[in-house]
Amino acid sequence: MELFHYIFFYISLFIIFWGMIGYSLSIKVLGRLYKYRKTSKDYNYEPSVTIMVVAHNEEKVIYEKLNNIVRLVYPKDKIKFIVASDNSTDKTNEIVENFILENPDENIKLYRVKKRMGKTNAQNEAQKLVNTDYLVMTDANSMLDYNSVKELMASFTSEDICYVTGRLAIVNEKEGSVSKSESSYWSKDLRIREIESKIQTITAGNGAIYACRNSEYYDFEPLKSHDSNMPRYYALKGKKAICNHDAIAYEKAGEVINDEFKRKVRMNRRILKNILPDIRILNIFKYKWYSYFYFGHRTCRYLLWISHILLFMSNAFLIVDTWFYLFTFVGQVLFYFLAVLKAVSKVDNKYLNIIYYYCVTIIAQWVGVYNMLTGKVKPFWDKAESTR
Template sequence: MEFLYKMLFYISGIIIVWAMIGYPISIKIIGKIFKNRILEKDYSHQPTVTVMVVAHNEEKVIVEKLKNITKLNYPKDKIEFLIASDNSTDNTNKYVREFITENHNIRMRLYEVKARKGKTNAQNEAHKTVTTDYLVMTDANSIMDKDSVKELMAAFTSDNIAYVSGRLSIVNQMSSDVSGAESSYWDSDLTIREIEGRIQTITAGNGAIYACRTKDYFDFDPILSHDSAMPTFFALQGRRAIANHDAIAYEKAGEVIEDEFGRKVRMNRIILKFILPDFRILNIFKYKWFSYFYIGHRTCRYLLWISHLTVFITNALLISESSIYFIAFIGQIIFYLLAMLRAFSKLDNKYITMIYYYCVTILAQWIGVYRIISGRAKPTWEKAESTR
């Protein structure tokens, strides 16, 4: 049994270290090796585009969003706007109709989803009404840079590029330690995605701003999120999902831990499926860098919840074996105590806050797993008020 404990301890430890330290370092080294691979753009590529906004009870932000998208720097005869209201019960639909009436010269329409089944279902339904060449997706609480659509379209330089993700820029990183921690994590992840996209394909996008050809759109299961499902879907077809970080959307991160925790729990509603969504990913000879990217960037991160538990338990069982295991166990205890200290106090320390934020992320994975196993995972969620 001792050999089994050691094996589980080291395998789980390697997964944790690789996910959080090893892979980010390796991808930066790979990026320098392939520094000559750059993102190509063609600004003459200006096809017809539909900007789709999915909204559920977004009366607080929907008018500002409508004003924002109608000021995008893109040929007016080639752009239209589609608001997919996911069974909104507040004034969202009313405000959209009023805006359309007051701005009759703008090609905008409202699609009302009759039964609330979540964002992906609303996109699936509304997509069937789209006649333009391309779809740009954006969230109701995201403010798009005026050149964002032009930038997204410029990145579709070949038929092999099926998906382009923009950059989500967090605007309230200084508002609280929670939003600051999320901003730090997100900035690090964006660096990784930029390199992945340049070399071959990204492993995930973001819901605030992304685009695909209308003909390439696939009706995903409503429980899934385009953020994680679309890039993998296209990569397994041998096509590319890339990032153009000059296409920018601005958004607020959760300013209180309850909002950010809820968002992370929602993100993990499909965590078990996406540890390895398709065994073909393991075929490194066919999928090349994507296999390496996915296993390092996604699989290892999606295994953090079980890896931390396994490391803790096996370390406790091995503590008498040597001073190495004793020190490792004490280190873990201190790590979790620091997170608890931050949770129950207003201690203002950047590093302790990062530890706390990381532990909250792991706990959110556990809650996601529990909801999946208990059948409570669902495609709908309540918005985080501090992000509005």
């Protein structure tokens, strides 16, 4: 039995270390090895584009969003707009209709989704109306930089590039401990994606701003988000999903922990299936760097929830062996104590904030697992009001 304690301890320790520290360090090394590889752009490439905005009860931001997208720098005869209203029951549809009447020179359509089944379903339905070469997706509360579409299109420099994601810039990163922690995590993740993109392909995108070839669009089931599934879908087809961080979307991060917790629970609604969603990912001979990227950037992170509990429990049985196991156990207890201290005291300390935010992320994974096992997963969610 003691052998199993050792096995669980060291496997769990490795997953946590590799997922949160080791992988990012290895990516930095790879970035230096591939530092001369550049991502090309062609600003003369200006294909036809449709900007799609999915909205459910977004009356607070939809007017600003519409004003934002019609001012994008792109040839007017090559850009169209469609708002996929996911069974909105507030004034969203009315605001969009009035905007269309007030701006007759803009090619804007409103598509009403009759039954609310979430963002992915709304995208699937509205995409059937798209006849342009490319489709750009963006959220209702994300404001696009005026050159963002031009940047996204410039990145489609070869036929094997099917997906390009931009950079989400958090505009309220200094407003509170929650937004500070999210901004810190996101900045680190963006640096990893840049290197993955330069070497081969990214493992996930971002819902605030991304583009895909309309001919390569795939109808994912409503529970699957484009953020995680599109890049993987293209990678397994031998195609590429890359990032262009000069294509920017601006958005507020959640300023209260409840909003951020709900968002992370939503992100983990398919966590068990995303650990290893397709056995083909393990074929490193065929998928090369993508297999390595997915294991470090996705699989290990999706296993954090179980790794932490197994590490703690196995460590508890091993503390009598040597001082090393006593030290690691005390370290874990102290780590969780500091998270509780932050939750109770509300002290604004950089390191306490990071520890607390990390523990909230792990708890959100556990809730995601619970929802999956109990059949409580929904394809839609309540938006975070603090991000509006």
